[in-house]
Amino acid sequence: MQVTIYPSKAFGNVQAPPSKSVAHRALICGALTDGCTIHNCGSSQDIEATLRCLQTMGTNIERNKTSISLGGLDPFSVPDNAVLDCGESGSTLRFLLPLCLLSGQRITLTGKGRLMERPLGIYQKLCSDNGFLFEQNGNTLTVCGALQSGNYAVPGNVSSQFITGLLFALSQLPGENKVEVTGTFESASYVDITLSVLSAFGTDITREKNTYIVAGNPPFINGDYTVEGDCSNAAFLDAFNLLGGGVKVLGLSPKTPQGDWVYKRMYAELMTGETVFDLSDCPDLGPVMFAMAAALGGATFTGTARLRIKESDRCAAMAEELAKFGIATEISENSVRVFSGKLSSPTETLCGHNDHRIVMALSLLCSLTGGVIDGAEAVAKSYPNYFEVIESLGIEMKTDDI
Numbered sequence: 243m244q245v246t247i248y249p250s251k252a253f254g255n256v257q258a259p260p261s262k263s264v265a266h267r268a269l270i271c272g273a274l275t276d277g278c279t280i281h282n283c284g285s286s287q288d289i290e291a292t293l294r295c296l297q298t299m300g301t302n303i304e305r306n307k308t309s310i311s312l313g314g315l316d317p318f319s320v321p322d323n324a325v326l327d328c329g330e331s332g333s334t335l336r337f338l339l340p341l342c343l344l345s346g347q348r349i350t351l352t353g354k355g356r357l358m359e360r361p362l363g364i365y366q367k368l369c370s371d372n373g374f375l376f377e378q379n380g381n382t383l384t385v386c387g388a389l390q391s392g393n394y395a396v397p398g399n400v401s402s403q404f405i406t407g408l409l410f411a412l413s414q415l416p417g418e419n420k421v422e423v424t425g426t427f428e429s430a431s432y433v434d435i436t437l438s439v440l441s442a443f444g445t446d447i448t449r450e451k452n453t454y455i456v457a458g459n460p461p462f463i464n465g466d467y468t469v470e471g472d473c474s475n476a477a478f479l480d481a482f483n484l485l486g487g488g489v490k491v492l493g494l495s496p497k498t499p500q501g502d503w504v505y506k507r508m509y510a511e512l513m514t515g516e517t518v519f520d521l522s523d524c525p526d527l528g529p530v531m532f533a534m535a536a537a538l539g540g541a542t543f544t545g546t547a548r549l550r551i552k553e554s555d556r557c558a559a560m561a562e563e564l565a566k567f568g569i570a571t572e573i574s575e576n577s578v579r580v581f582s583g584k585l586s587s588p589t590e591t592l593c594g595h596n597d598h599r600i601v602m603a604l605s606l607l608c609s610l611t612g613g614v615i616d617g618a619e620a621v622a623k624s625y626p627n628y629f630e631v632i633e634s635l636g637i638e639m640k641t642d643d644i
Contacts, residue, residue, distance in 0.1 A: 244591070244642045245618040245629060247608035252482035252635035258471030258493040260284035261500060262624050263432065265469045266292050266333045267439040269312065270341075270410055273301040274462045275443065277313035281468040287623045291329035295338055295351075298326050313464070317414055322347040330355040330553065330623060336403035339365055339385065340411035343374060346388035353381050355596060360551050364396055364404040393420040398427035398452065401548065405454070406436040412456045413445045423452040428522045428545065431501025438499045442467060470495055473502040474526045475625050478602040482635070484509055484534055485610055489635060502527055512538055521545045525552070529603035532560045532580055536569040537607060540582035547576045553623070554595035563604055566590050567611060587611040598623040605629075609637055 265283045272278045273296045283289055293310070297303050301315040320342060328334040328351055335351055339362075342349040358381050365385075369376035374387025389411055396405050405421055412419035423430075433454070437447055444463035448455045471493035482489045494503070502524050511519075512534055521528050522545025535541035549556040557578050561571040564580065566588040572579040585607065592608070594601040594617030601620045605628075608615065618641075621628040633639055 243619040244614055244616050245605070246614045246640040246642070247605055247612060248638040249612050250609055250636055250638040251485070252479075252487040252489050252609070252632060252637050254488075254635045255490045255492055256479055256631060256635060258473075258476040258479070258491050259625050260469045261472035261474075262286055262288055263333070263435050263472070263474070263500065264439060265289050266337060267406070267436055268467050268469055269293060269296065269310070270337060271439055271443040271445075271462060272310075272312050272467065273299075273315040274317070274414070275313045275464045276461075277302075277311065278464050279306075279309050279311045279466045281309045281466060283310050283469055286626055287329055288331040288333060291327065291331040291334045292337075295326040295328060295334055298324050299338070299341070317341045317344045317411075320345040320347055320349060324349050326351045328353045328357060330357050332357060332360055332401070333403060335383075336362075336365075336401065337407045337410060339383075340389065340407040341414070342385055343369070343387045343389040344411060344414060346386070348375070348384060348386040350382055350384045352383075356553060357381070358383065361400060364400060365407075368394070389415070391415040391417045391419050393422065395422045395424050398423040398425045398430075402429035402432040405433050409433075409436055409440065409447060409454060409456060413440060413447070414459050416459050418458070419456040421454045421456070423454075427452055428548070429501070429525070431499065431523055434499040434501070439467075470498060470500075472624075473498060473500040473505065475602075475628075477502060477505040477527055477530050478606065478628075479631070479635075480505065480509065481530055481534055481606050482609065482632075482637075484513065485537060485606065487635075505530070509534070512541065517541045519543050521549070525549050526599060528556050528578075529560055529597075529599040530606070532564065532571075532578065533603040533606050535580040536564050536567060536583070537585060537610060540580050542577060542579045544577045546578045549578075552597065552599075553620075554597040554600060556597065556600065559593075559595040559597060559600050560603065563592050563600070566592060567607055585611050588613045591616050594618055594620045596620050598625065602628060605632065605637075
């Protein structure tokens with residue numbers, strides 16, 4: 243899909259989309275209950291992937307108009323030779339893989355796009371250390387093992403999704419289990435989301451410095467849970483305010499455990515001339531911050547290494563696209579500098595790089611200069627109605643299916 247965006251500004255009130263990070267976690271916890279209802283899940287491709295996999299594992303799922311009722315998953319009884327289609331969702335793959343290592347059954351997880359290129363070494367080592375099967379072949383990964391209670395160590399400078407996945411699995415095992423985070427702990431705020439959701443479902447996990455202690459395996463609490471608004475995607479809506487618009491994003495809680503809430507502080511600092519930002523705890527803000535830096539005089543970003551292993555290499559992808567606006571960048575191993583420059587209307591078609599956050603970041607700049615974005619359908623991964631929403635706020639556009 244190609245979207246042509248014309249110079250225009252956004253004004254109005256808009257509800258933040260549901261938090262994908264919270265929804266993944268809530269659905270997994272809900273699956274582990276006897277029965278509960280999750281409200282405000284949204285319908286992004288990543289959430290659909292998690293639901294699809296949970297159903298294959300044995301979860302009873304009933305879809306309602308604005309909610310999902312589910313439960314009944316016994317992770318120790320997942321059918322042998324089950325095949326879980328994770329789509330392009332890294333959260334789905336990394337959250338569910340440890341749960342697949344409880345049954346002792348042979349389970350295959352599949353993916354597409356760059357999913358299976360994204361690092362899985364932590365789980366590969368865990369399987370190797372315990373004599374479990376871990377067999378990766380192209381877009382498929384087959385595992386087989388029966389994880390036991392105990393103490394586990396995870397490097398802190400890799401994705402926090404590995405820590406979350408282990409916490410889900412260890413919550414099902416008896417006794418006191420521990421996950422120790424070694425080295426520099428990046429993206430700790432995403433683990434805070436996990437603890438918040440697990441706590442709501444009755445699981446007792448405490449943190450002592452960089453060690454998480456999981457107490458026993460209490461039954462998960464049945465009931466209702468409502469997914470809060472998403473700071474990661476709200477950042478794109480709020481960014482229109484930095485470009486001359488007037489958008490009020492509703493449905494965000496200032497008490498949220500979402501680390502991407504920090505975008506509000508970053509925007510304020512960018513507007514007052516701050517030029518150095520650390521993205522190590524909020525890598526999903528990389529594309530939108532690069533775009534805002536391009537529009538507002540440049541900036542330098544540290545802690546960017548993990549942006550290379552997302553749906554795209556977000557450092558290289560944004561550098562390539564910013565060049566089409568006349569903005570130069572410099573990429574180092576763990577930093578990106580966006581140089582000051584005058585934005586010009588791109589004469590080439592912009593590429594979305596099959597990455598939802600790249601597409602949304604480019605749409606912001608196009609609202610200043612105009613431009614055509616190819617592969618705009620990638621927004622369906624996290625925010626399917628993004629273009630309808632910004633059009634309703636006054637952004638002028640034309641959509642072509644190609």
